[in-house]
Amino acid sequence: MAARRNSSIEALRIVAMLGIVAHHYAVHGGVMSVTFDKDAAVTLSVVSAFGKWGVDLFVLVGAYFMVRSPSRGKALASIYAQVLPISLLILAAFLVAAPETVGLHDIKRSVLPVIFGQYWFVTAYVILVLIAPYLAIVATAITRVQLGRLIAVGVVLWSLLTMIDGVWLNVSDLGWFVLLFFIAAYMRLHPLPGTRRAWIGATLVTGMLLTAGMAAATTLRWNATGLPEDLGWPRWLISGQYSPVALAFAVALFGAVLKSRERHSRVVNYWAAAAFGVYLIHDNPLVRGWIWSDLVDTPRAAAQDWLALHAIGASIAVYVACSVIIFILQPIVLNPALKATTAIRTRVERALAEHDSRV
DSSP states (O other): OOOOHHHHHHHHHHHHHHHHHHHHHHSSSSSSOOOOOOOHHHHHHHHHHHHHHHHHHHHHHHHHHHHHHOHHHHHHHHHHHHHHHHHHHHHHHHHHOOOOOHHHHHHHHSSSSSTTTTTTHHHHHHHHHHHOOOOOOOOHSSSSHHHHHHHHHHHHHHHHGGGGOOOOOOOOOOHHHHHEEEEEEEHHSSSSSSSSHHHHHHHHHHHHHHHHHHHHHHHHHHHHSHHHHHHHOHHHHHHHOOHHHHHHHHHHHHHHHHHSOOOOOHHHHHHHHHHHHHHHHHHHHHHHHHHIIISSOOHHHHTTHHHHHHHHHHHHHHHHHHHHHHHHHOOOOOOOOHHHHHHHHHHHHHHHHHHHHHO
């Protein structure tokens, strides 16, 4: 019998994806770099601040479970059972409704979304899943002190040193995900120091730093140039994927949840299971421009005093709408796709086992 999922951890998938959706409201809405209103620029910058933080948190949660169950087949079958059908359905919908918007490049990426980078996150995450068994071997074979030192080196090289303008040590999305894997491994394999209250305090402090930092950076940029576009290094430092502030906030929140008692909610787990699908729908290259510019109408909202409320409300609405679509597709498309990918996985694993037995 499968163990019940801790809903406190599963809820982090929802929170992380909401942050990602809000980020896309700002960066894909077509107004962040062209607004001529200072308050709108600050609001959009704050809204966008939680996207890369959400990526870090989402990967931490996924890696946390990979450490103890690093088997690649089941995870890959689950990912492909969502990525490929959703990508193909979106392609088919646009070929019927708006064929003039679809090019050969879109078709190629939709048919083979992982290897052609339809979603940068999915491509990097799939490779992480592939190498997770070997990363888990390293994490469990070395001591707590050694793992801590390995993480410290990665954080210094790829996060802290980015605080120096112009420093770039060639970190990649995959390299960053590997670092997040080792952080999650440390949190899974070794007792966390400190109390729950201390972790909650760290979460509040780092969350406020992320929010206030983005507001301050945008304000200073605006006062200096009168332009919101290309915040450059300050924005990268505060809310970028490798930002020490975003990383600290993600780790602190995850640690606070791990320090809390387990909770079990079928509703939370049900919605959390759709979080990955929310990303696949709303950030599909064919969909995202239409959602934000046309459906949500971010250009009009950016000129209104109620921009903040619109950003929050629209982000939640898009999240809920995409989740509902996933719920509808689940029995019709996604479950059959999972059965098919699981059957392929079983055959591949059996063939590999037979090969290993002969070697």
